[in-house]
Amino acid sequence: MKKKIANLAVVNNKTYEATRATNLQHYDISSALQTTLNFHELITIFCEKIHLMIPHDGMVYCNPQFNLEFKKGMNTRHSCSYKLTIEDLPLGELRLMRRQRFGNEELKLLEALLCCLIYPLRNATMYQQALQMAQTDPLTKTKNRTAFNEAIAREFKLANRNSKHLSLIFVDIDHFKSINDNHGHECGDIALASVANLIKDSIRGSDILFRYGGEEFVILLSETSLDDAEDIAERIRLVIYNHTLAYGMQTLNMSVSLGVSSLRGNDSIGSFIKRADRAMYLAKANGRNQVKRAQ
Known part of the structure; x- marks a missing residue:
């Protein structure tokens, strides 16, 4: 009792x-x-x-x-x-x-x-x-770059030690500079916070979201294969694309470009990150509002 x-x-x-x-x-x-x-x-x-x-x-x-x-x-x-x-x-x-x-x-x-x-x-x-x-970004209430550096070092060791999957998703807001230029930095801040919240609502409890810098975010996905990470990235893309942001008397439609990579046997932390980053820039170069997986 x-x-x-x-x-x-x-x-x-x-x-x-x-x-x-x-x-x-x-x-x-x-x-x-x-x-x-x-x-x-x-x-x-x-x-x-x-x-x-x-x-x-x-x-x-x-x-x-x-x-x-x-x-x-x-x-x-x-x-x-x-x-x-x-x-x-x-x-x-x-x-x-x-x-x-x-x-x-x-x-x-x-x-x-x-x-x-x-x-x-x-x-x-x-x-x-x-x-x-x-370790928290005050605007988006996500973890910051310092927290990311610590987390990926930890998860990288765990994934290699236990032979587990580990994946990354890089997310960049399309045409973000034009939002600041045309609507002001206050609107840009609201857009950043809104995208961060939409990403949080789209990922799993075990996934960790970080603000990597500027309008760029990164998601760390432990025990997640490249295919599964790509599915999550596509879900994020659709949620943001279908969301309308209201600012004053105006409405804004946003989109994001995403790059996905999964840990390989010969990876260093640097090569793992760069591969996801390159995939994101490839998505932007190919027309934006899409997901690209690292080759």
Whole structure:
């Protein structure tokens, strides 16, 4: 039987210090939690440190803000769950599980010990928020070029290590300069944001969209073959082509040119990117509003 989820609201310094002095006299939980800003490491350290005081067979931590969920140990009949917050800042939810029901005294102790986790989780949350801001394009709310460089390096290694497909789609808005010249840069900004939203609505949850620069976007598709990536690119092209953008008393019809490439055995990251980029420019050279696959 699960204990009803409890909310830990504001935990002030006085409460934190009192809890620390009373309950952690012989334990180094607090200092151990100051060694990392990684959510997984924080929760792992906390659960390991409290295990002798509050034995448990498994744990689950989820944080929807950062799309995080990780588990360790076994799912069991009994559990206790806590939504962790401080000053209206959500810090995720922690659930501990074991075969026997948690006693009232154990729950009181756990709730006191959780005070030591609050501040490290807050620091980790603020750090991750800062990272997200640094890797987000403010206009289109997509990931930026810096984020792309990190993501493709990671996915390139994973695809080669596991012999998995990896594909890229380069997207360029056709005649974008004329939109700025004829309607102004505010209209151009609206067009960029609109195209970004249409692409987001057209791709899968596992695909990642980046603003590569100017009016150019790139989509990273893990475990996706060239044929499947081409199908997704064609879907994007049609969605944008069939969309009418309203600006003031005027309407604009836009189109995009797309280039698609898939990772090959002898590829470097550079050759992989260049092949998709060349395919996109070929689409533009051949009349725009079309998809070209890399040869």
